[in-house]
Amino acid sequence: MLRSALPRPLHPFAWWGYAIGLAVAASSTTNPLLLAGLIGAAIVVAMSRRGSNPWANSFALYLWLAVFIVVLRVGFRILFGGGDGPTVLLTLPEMPLPSWVRGIRLLGPVSLEAVLAGLYDGLRLATIVVCIGAANSLANPKKLLASLPAALYELGTIMVVAVSALPQLGESLQRVVRARRLRRGSAARSRRDRLRAVETIIVPVLSDALERSLALAASMDVRGYGRSGSGGRRRTLALGLGAIGLLTVWAFRFLAGSPDVRLAGVPIVSVALAAAGLGCGVAALRVAGRSVRRTQYRPIRWRWPETLTVLCGATAVLLVTAVAEPTVVFPAISPFAWPSLTGPLLLALAAAVLPATLTPPPSMPKVAP
Amino acid sequence: MIRFDGVTVRYASSDAVRLRDATFEIPEGELCLVVGPTGSGKSTLLGCINNLVPRFTGGIRTGSIHIDGRDTTLLQPRELATTVGYVGQDPLAGFVTDTVEEELAYSMEQLGYGAAEMRRRVEETLDLLGIADLRDRALRTLSGGQQQRVAIGSVLAVSPRVLVLDEPTSALDPIAAEEVLATVSRLVRDLGTTVVIAEHRMERVIEFADSVLLVGEEVRIGPTREVLAASPVRPPIVDLGVRLGWHPLPLTIREARRAAAEQRRAWLESPPPLPAPAPGGRPVLTAQDVVVRYPQKLAVAGVDLVLRSGGVTALMGRNGCGKSSLLWALHGAGRRDGGTVRPADGARIALVPQTPADLLYLATIAAECAAGDATAGLAPGTTLSLLRRLVPRIEPAAHPRDLSEGQKLAVVLAVELAGDPDVVLLDEPTRGLDYSAKAELRDIIAAMAAEGRSILLATHDVELVADACDRVVVMAEGEVVSDGPTRDVLAGSALLATQVAKLTNPTPVLTVREYLDVAR
Amino acid sequence: MSRADPFLDIPAPVVGVRLGWRTWAVIVASTALGLFALGWPLLFPAIGVTPQHTADAPFVFAALLPLVVVLVIAQVTEGGLDARSLAVLGVLSAVNAALRPALGAGTAGIESVFFLLILAGRAFGPGFGYLLGFTSMFASALLTAGVGPWLPFQMLCAAWVGLTAGLLPRRVSGRAELAMLVAMGIASAYAYGALMNLWFWPFIATGMESAAGSLDYLPGAPVAENLTRFGWFTLLTSTGGWDTGRALTTSLALVVLGRPVLAVLRRASGIGRVATGDQGRRGSHLIGSPHGSSNPVQARD
Known part of the structure; x- marks a missing residue:
């Protein structure tokens, strides 16, 4: 058996790359069959490759959120009307609203087209949410933090501190609440006293947490935290501001649909702006992170399963956006046409589900001592 | 270096x-x-x-x-x-x-x-x-x-x-x-x-x-x-060595035994007169068959305990043996899943938790004391004067979080004592205390006992127990495994013996003060 | 001892994050871009441009903002945070994350409690508040596995709240201070809700010309028309419910806990101590200490 296929956690960036690929593919279609297929693929991959960690259990929450989004979207169409088409399914009694409520209609006729438009849109957003949920439950957040660019070293450390402080907060709270019960005999009866009781719990818990944080700070300092000088400040600033400025201009031009010089079908100005902005941003992070000398313990190496996983996501995007026919990717609502799946779309779904078998299984659960 | x-x-x-x-x-x-x-x-x-x-x-x-x-x-x-x-x-x-x-x-x-x-x-x-x-x-x-x-x-x-x-x-x-x-x-x-x-x-x-x-x-x-x-x-052994002028000064029990060989032989032949524990007062708290059960663990498995007025009882045992759970169950604020706890007529119970700072939330000690007076319905100033008696050097304007562990303990104890309790339960009060703070605590405990209160303290500190308590209860796995006068329990145990007791074994002398008294 | 001895004089350390003019420049630039990313659906009609690519715009900004947020954080923390401020940031982020109900991180700004963010900004200055906004939202997302395209927007909005709280006038104290913070709390609760709605409004409710719902965003429609639609959207979806709930909890928490919590936070700054056994006997010197009521960041300069 290949060494890279032995049970191990996959690099968190690989899972995020895959999930973002799926999300982009979902965002560029309204075909309900394809969207349902993508949701299915994400579920299969998440279920087969998530570990037994606490973050792995968040996936169900995302599925519920997806259902909620679809219901909300369709419900809005029924409640507030809109998107009226010729095929009226049923007519609800319309509520009269004052004239200053411009353009809002409450209830009234419900058309098939309105419901379908809501369903397609909702399903699209729901698919994106499920993909992100899959990434959240698959990728190890601690390793994700450790893989952040060096310029975000402080942010990563703050997060590590926060994650380990949380259980201590819980313990501290339990202890204080229990201690508070010693004063129960003279229990407060008025509302004012009850509010006071909140103070008697929050203040000791917070004081305790802050005292601990100072002890922690001392411990971190002693163990070498922040042994880095400050790098080229002026250059970082120029690069950072340059990146933000260039990207803002690019985004404005993109949204405003500004005219562009095209060379071989490529909009030169747009591409140049975007590339320069991104370049500046990456360079700024590089420069800011250069002064940080820090290494990672037992890093997850990027091996071929990682590459394959990201490629699967990219293939799905490519097939949906470039290869498949637009009429299939965006099925017509008015007049209504049944959505269908063609060869490229089936291939895209196949690519989306492949990581369930291509990747190594998550590490085996350790036997509890 | x-x-x-x-x-x-x-x-x-x-x-x-x-x-x-x-x-x-x-x-x-x-x-x-x-x-x-x-x-x-x-x-x-x-x-x-x-x-x-x-x-x-x-x-x-x-x-x-x-x-x-x-x-x-x-x-x-x-x-x-x-x-x-x-x-x-x-x-x-x-x-x-x-x-x-x-x-x-x-x-x-x-x-x-x-x-x-x-x-x-x-x-x-x-x-x-x-x-x-x-x-x-x-x-x-x-x-x-x-x-x-x-x-x-x-x-x-x-x-x-x-x-x-x-x-x-x-x-x-x-x-x-x-x-x-x-x-x-x-x-x-x-x-x-x-x-x-x-x-x-x-x-x-x-x-x-x-x-x-x-x-x-x-x-x-x-x-x-x-x-x-x-x-x-x-440490006690060195202290004894200095006071008796042993040379070379013993650092370990073995060395001290060698130095005290003659004295030990003399005691074997004629056991020294050791002070007997004072007779207990009337029972103020009677607990029978107390059970505390957590979802994963049986913390207290049927404990019977009688506390008498004027008595100082130590509750010992390794961490997690149920000492704390028993104290909280006796007080009534904690969980109790079985058995009865009956205070004598009108007897009040107070408990000082392991981390006394949990009960302090105001900006000054004076404010804490005033709040204590208000909740207990006492005349303003009662708690503060009580605190002054416990630790005379305390500054009423200080922030409670700036106090040493011993002083925090004293503040919470003062607030509790203001309610004039008949039973005082102390959950590991010696944690984080140094020698002098322990000595202060010992005096406070003695004063409380002299006022006729009954005191039960959970602790690991054998030397303090030998000095301050007249009775020891040892727990293991939620049960009481031994219960008796301090001298019998401490001297008879290999793990709980004080340094001096290890030295004088089999004669049950517990502290340096006792050793000096009976050796004279 | 002679004065020729080596002499080490370190002032009492304070908790705070210094904002130099460079950092301010980046904050201003990112704020402009952030407001643009949130407000483009309303901004474009106002300047007479019909937005194109409306369906793609949310994705464009979802891709862009993480980079911007990362740049801002890198700039604010550049030169290194001292361990003390960092540890306090970490602990307060954890408290904030715990105060947010587990479901809160799921979608755009359903629920969060700003009171500690506002108080920390007030106690430790604008730089600290700004950074705490970022870290609180990030910690909450990590702990509840709620990382998603909404995260950069939430982080940016929360950071603005923390920054504003830190910039409120320093001289105000006592009841007036509390009233000011409560007003700030209510305003930020509604503003945060509206901004987060504005972000995902075109996302969830972009009407195709033929099939637009009456609460949907209509690209190309006049600004008044879209403002009305958005107004109703936000009123119906959140202002009446979540936002009001958030405003109520925030202001109630500020009224009840504002002063004691502020005192606790201010104590954490300016006290130089390691957790040592004999720290306590330093007595009552903290009462009326110079750092008790002044801006810690200024005090450090």
Whole structure:
């Protein structure tokens, strides 16, 4: 058996790359069959490759959120009307609203087209949410933090501190609440006293947490935290501001649909702006992170399963956006046409589900001592 | 290895000088025990070694410190990370990550060690400290002793030349403390690291200490026996040796036994008259068949207990044996799943929790006392005057969080006592207390008992129990395994015997004071 | 001792994050871009440009903002945070994350409690508040596995709240201070809700010309028309419910806990201490200490 296929956690960036690929593919279609297929693929991959960690259990929450989004979207169409088409399914009694409520209609006729438009849109957003949920439950957040660019070293450390402080907060709270019960005999009866009781719990818990944080700070300092000088400040600033400025201009031009010089079908100005902005941003992070000398313990190496996983996501995007026919990717609502799946779309779904078998299984659960 | 030249320290936030003109040198590879009375600046001195004081705390330092031949004046604590390893009192508060392996690697990650080097050193450290089987465990699920070992390992991983330990066992029970100190002594032998340690369980360390550093009005260093003879705080055996003029001064039980051989033989022939416990008063609290059951654990498994007025009872046993659960069940604020707790007519019960600061939330001690008066419906000033009686030197305008552990305990105790309880339950009041604070606590307990209150205290501190309690209840796995007068329980047990009792065994003499009384 | 001795004088350390003019420049630039990313659906009609690519715009900004947030954080923390501020940031982020109900991180700004963010900004200054906004939202997302395209927007909005709280006038104290903070709390609760709605409004409710719902965003429609639609959207979806709930909890928490919590936070700054056994006997010097009521960041300068 290949060494890279032995049970191990996959690099968190690989899972995020895959999930973002799926999300982009979902965002560029309204075909309900394809969207349902993508949701299915994400579920299969998440279920087969998530570990037994606490973050792995968040996936169900995302599925519920997806259902909620679809219901909300369709419900809005029924409640507030809109998107009226010729095929009226049923007519609800319309509520009269004052004239200053411009353009809002409450209830009234419900058309098939309105419901379908809501369903397609909702399903699209729901698919994106499920993909992100899959990434959240698959990728190890601690390793994700450790893989952040060096310029975000402080942010990563703050997060590590926060994650380990949380259980201590819980313990501290339990202890204080229990201690508070010693004063129960003279229990407060008025509302004012009850509010006071909140103070008697929050203040000791917070004081305790802050005292601990100072002890922690001392411990971190002693163990070498922040042994880095400050790098080229002026250059970082120029690069950072340059990146933000260039990207803002690019985004404005993109949204405003500004005219562009095209060379071989490529909009030169747009591409140049975007590339320069991104370049500046990456360079700024590089420069800011250069002064940080820090290494990672037992890093997850990027091996071929990682590459394959990201490629699967990219293939799905490519097939949906470039290869498949637009009429299939965006099925017509008015007049209504049944959505269908063609060869490229089936291939895209196949690519989306492949990581369930291509990747190594998550590490085996350790036997509890 | 470590050289202090006329070091004087004053914190930025107060005018008092915390360390005055310290000049000494600790040679390489030695284990140096730092002793001194409360507030003498032990922690300040230890913090100076890696510049935590004043770089982190703020303050003014004069004089110079050389570590390994290097002047550290201009260095930050982090720049000394590979030279000086520092471990504080509470390991949990100093953990940055949440599993054992990651914590061991943290320093090396910060210092930019290569992946392979890091892996090798983590594995070595795991074996060195005997914690290899804990490698994946979450730090919070470890026992106190294991946590402190991980904390020591996490600084040892970068192989510092000097290891500074500031009261590493003050938050641990005796067994865990033993575990940690055994590890430290092994490190000194195996690695040749220079170790500077402040430790209130001195008797466990003096055996293998090469020198003792006494911090007080003046700072002096010297051979263990010489310095301890002049020290105001010393372990019971040494204290006895000094008072009886034994020479050479005994440091271990074995040495002391040799010195006291004649006395012991005399006592074997004619047992000395030892004071008998005072007869108990009327019962004020009767508990029968108390059961406390948590979802995963049976904490208290059917305990019968009668507390009498004027009696001081110690509740002993290892951590997690149900002492705390029993106290809370007796008070009534905690969980009780079976049995009965009956106070005598109108008897009130008060409980001081393990972390008294949990009950303090106001900005000044005076405000806390006033709030105590208001909730108990007493005349304003009652609690404060009570507190003044317990600790005369306390400042009413001080912030409760600025107090020492002993003073916090006194504030909460004063608030409780203002309600005039007949039974006072104390949950590990000795945790974090040093010698003088314990002596104060002992006087407070004696005064409460003299007022006719019944006191039950959970503690690990055998010496305090021998001094202050007339009865001992020992628990294990939720059950009472022995219950009797202090002398019978302590002297008859191998683990709970005081140092003096170990020395005089089989004659049950418990404390230095008793020894001197009956030997005369 | 002679004055020729080496002399080390370190002032009492304070908790705070210094904002230099460079950092301010980046904050201003990112705020402009952030407001643009949120407000483009309304901004474009106002300047007479019909937005194109409306369906793609949310994705464009979802891709862009993480980079911007990362740049801002890198700039604010550049030169290194001291360990003390960092540890306090970490602990307060954890408290904030715990105060947010588990479901809160799921979608755009359903629920969060700003009171500690506002108080920390007030106690430790604008730089600290700004950074705490970022870290609180990030910690909450990590702990509840709620990382998603909404995260950069939430982080940016929360950071604005923390920054504003830190910039409120320093001289105000006592009851007036509390009233000011409560007003700030209510305003930020509604503003945050509206901004987060504005972000995902075109996302969830972009009408195709033929099938636009009456609460949907209509690209190309006049600004008044879209403002009305958005007004109703936000009123119906959140202002009446979540936002009001958030405003109520925030202001109630500020009224009840504002003063004691502020006192606790201010104590954490300016006290130089390691957790040592004999720290306590330094007595009552903290009462009326110079750092008790002044801006810690200024005090450090």
